[in-house]
Amino acid sequence: MGQVKATPGNIKKAAAVIRAGGVTAFPTETVYGLGADGLNPQACARIFEIKGRPRFDPLILHECSAARAMKLFSKVPAAAKKLAARFWPGPLTLVLPKAAAVPDIVTSGLATVAVRVPSNPVALALIKAAGRPVAAPSANRFGRLSPTSAAHVKKQLGRGPDMILDGGKTAIGVESTIITFEVGRPVLLRPGGLAVEEIEKVAGPVVVKKRGGVPLAPGCLAKHYAPKARLEIIERGAAVKPGPHAAYLAFSKKPAGKWAAVKVLSPSGSLREAAAGLFACLHSFEKKEIRIIYAERVPAQGLGRAIMDRLKRASRR
Numbered sequence: 001m002g003q004v005k006a007t008p009g010n011i012k013k014a015a016a017v018i019r020a021g022g023v024t025a026f027p028t029e030t031v032y033g034l035g036a037d038g039l040n041p042q043a044c045a046r047i048f049e050i051k052g053r054p055r056f057d058p059l060i061l062h063e064c065s066a067a068r069a070m071k072l073f074s075k076v077p078a079a080a081k082k083l084a085a086r087f088w089p090g091p092l093t094l095v096l097p098k099a100a101a102v103p104d105i106v107t108s109g110l111a112t113v114a115v116r117v118p119s120n121p122v123a124l125a126l127i128k129a130a131g132r133p134v135a136a137p138s139a140n141r142f143g144r145l146s147p148t149s150a151a152h153v154k155k156q157l158g159r160g161p162d163m164i165l166d167g168g169k170t171a172i173g174v175e176s177t178i179i180t181f182e183v184g185r186p187v188l189l190r191p192g193g194l195a196v197e198e199i200e201k202v203a204g205p206v207v208v209k210k211r212g213g214v215p216l217a218p219g220c221l222a223k224h225y226a227p228k229a230r231l232e233i234i235e236r237g238a239a240v241k242p243g244p245h246a247a248y249l250a251f252s253k254k255p256a257g258k259w260a261a262v263k264v265l266s267p268s269g270s271l272r273e274a275a276a277g278l279f280a281c282l283h284s285f286e287k288k289e290i291r292i293i294y295a296e297r298v299p300a301q302g303l304g305r306a307i308m309d310r311l312k313r314a315s316r317r
């Protein structure tokens, strides 16, 4: 079936693919996901094969309402209920003790499961029509750049998925923020599309646990989101040399000099706009002449935290 527009008819077909144990790529408001029946271990196994993803890296289950999502947990602290009520549907993933029905392949044998309710209408319609939780990691090859368009999915995964639902560019552009709880207090496992500051307004101070400068979910390796070229994080105005093999990723202002490619994340200096375009800019640098990408540091606040997290992981060698 390949890549098709996300019309109501095609969303129904995609839901049928998922119910039959197949795998469909679909848009969410964060990035494209590679979805399968989250209660069918064999279907989930295909996700790992298509992505080339190691089995120790657990999947996120997607539901179409908070009420349904809560059924996937066995215990929900009060702070988690508040966050779900405020931010679902949206770019927030909660990690909590799993219900018995959740298969081990989804959680990589952990006692907890990651769940979110996406806000993208195509994603919601698909999950609703499938009538079950949809397990979906980002629809990229393991460790590589995340996809924010159907074309990005097609380029990395080719004919791997049974279907790719094209719902246009994703609005937020970085993955969901992942929160777990320790003795009732929120802990950040991955900064993402929902700013930590917003979470703190609802649930109080968020604990940030880091390893090697980046928060660590089990499969969220220090090197991740990697472009083909080397990536170096720099300060604006740093003495870097332009040239035919060097690309420049600016935050708000073009650099001087003759670069192989230049992208400006947000001319108005908006971190939200910068996050939305981050992966598309990095995808546009996937050309053989580009050997090094200089990426400007952005302010580590709001969505800037997610941007810096992705850039740091992309810069690991």
Ligand code: TXA
Binding pocket: 028, 030, 031, 032, 033, 034, 057, 058, 059, 060, 093, 095, 107, 110, 112, 113, 114, 118, 136, 137, 138, 139, 174, 175, 176, 177, 178, 189, 217, 218, 219, 220
């Ligand atoms: O925005 C998103 O979250 C996207 C869209 C498709 O929903 N999905 C996504 O999935 O980013 P993925 O698989 O690329 O990243 C999920 C992260 C992984 O780093 C995984 O290790 C972590 O969530 N994770 C999953 N289950 C977990 C658990 N039980 N405990 C801790 N971390 C978990």
Ligand code: MG
Binding pocket: 137, 138, 146
């Ligand atoms: Mg991913």
